Amino acid sequence: MTISMYDASIPVFIRTLDNLAAILEKAAAHAEAKKIDATVLLNSRLFPDMFPLTRQVQIAADMAKAGGSRLAGLQPPSFEDNEKSFAELQERLRKTVAHLEGIRPEQINGTETRTVTWPTRAGDRTLPGLPYLVSWILPNLYFHVTTAYNILRHNGVELGKAEFLGKLF
Amino acid sequence: MTISMYDASIPVFIRTLDNLAAILEKAAAHAEAKKIDATVLLNSRLFPDMFPLTRQVQIAADMAKAGGSRLAGLQPPSFEDNEKSFAELQERLRKTVAHLEGIRPEQINGTETRTVTWPTRAGDRTLPGLPYLVSWILPNLYFHVTTAYNILRHNGVELGKAEFLGKLF
Numbered sequence: 001m002t003i004s005m006y007d008a009s010i011p012v013f014i015r016t017l018d019n020l021a022a023i024l025e026k027a028a029a030h031a032e033a034k035k036i037d038a039t040v041l042l043n044s045r046l047f048p049d050m051f052p053l054t055r056q057v058q059i060a061a062d063m064a065k066a067g068g069s070r071l072a073g074l075q076p077p078s079f080e081d082n083e084k085s086f087a088e089l090q091e092r093l094r095k096t097v098a099h100l101e102g103i104r105p106e107q108i109n110g111t112e113t114r115t116v117t118w119p120t121r122a123g124d125r126t127l128p129g130l131p132y133l134v135s136w137i138l139p140n141l142y143f144h145v146t147t148a149y150n151i152l153r154h155n156g157v158e159l160g161k162a163e164f165l166g167k168l169f
Numbered sequence: 170m171t172i173s174m175y176d177a178s179i180p181v182f183i184r185t186l187d188n189l190a191a192i193l194e195k196a197a198a199h200a201e202a203k204k205i206d207a208t209v210l211l212n213s214r215l216f217p218d219m220f221p222l223t224r225q226v227q228i229a230a231d232m233a234k235a236g237g238s239r240l241a242g243l244q245p246p247s248f249e250d251n252e253k254s255f256a257e258l259q260e261r262l263r264k265t266v267a268h269l270e271g272i273r274p275e276q277i278n279g280t281e282t283r284t285v286t287w288p289t290r291a292g293d294r295t296l297p298g299l300p301y302l303v304s305w306i307l308p309n310l311y312f313h314v315t316t317a318y319n320i321l322r323h324n325g326v327e328l329g330k331a332e333f334l335g336k337l338f
Binding site for chain 2: 002003004005007008012015016046047050109112125127130131134135136138139140142143146147149150153154156161164165166168169
């Protein structure tokens, strides 16, 4: 009659980052085919005070990394924000997925009421595991992956929502 | 040791649509303050073959409506796609939230393995309740709310991610 915190987190994070990797692969191929400098896409943003593509990908990866780690009671591993190419962003996603794959269901299950505390620019935040997952990590993760997709679509990369959703059927 | 399908669906859908309503309220106020014809924002899109703002809002609402209804074994109510103003989109969101508020936890809980079938442009689709919720409805819902947000940010409406996430602390 129930689902587990693991069901609602780690496999969803991995799937979403794998879909983002496929989107970035198409973007890199588009840049190469159209002889567009990849850094133009990597530095594109939808408005001057929004983050560019590279930062959107870093934050998406970090949301999944932090969400999985903090629910499991682990300190998230720290990755430098120094990616300068599509290949380096792919490596960031690969490292993040590998970390998530190392988290076992029994580390996550039962954390719906565990207090999770994490640092933000506005100071430390605290929520129980369930709202931390469904109202903080997941919306943030999807926000940054969708914005990465939208930046690329706005720049003419041929993508469809099927890439964002991944293969389901 | 577990969370319920209800915890992971109806309250999340309602919260997300309420956040979208707050975003649209800011957009309507921005149009009025800057003497921008609201229909310019409602018809804006990030790329010629992407959907405009109005359609993004309709699809977001429909994803929540369909997700809640189909998990509960109900036929989703049908709303005409005829909104022409911010006020009419708010009414669409209000009706959708009212429908979701009428779905009780016992109608949703235990549906993680129930077969859900729904029509798409590509024909009927079928998934068990859990992947239907976490890999179809939720990513689609967040995709269209984020894209609505991005269309408005791209057009200069002053919004922050706090509006997308809603009040949590």
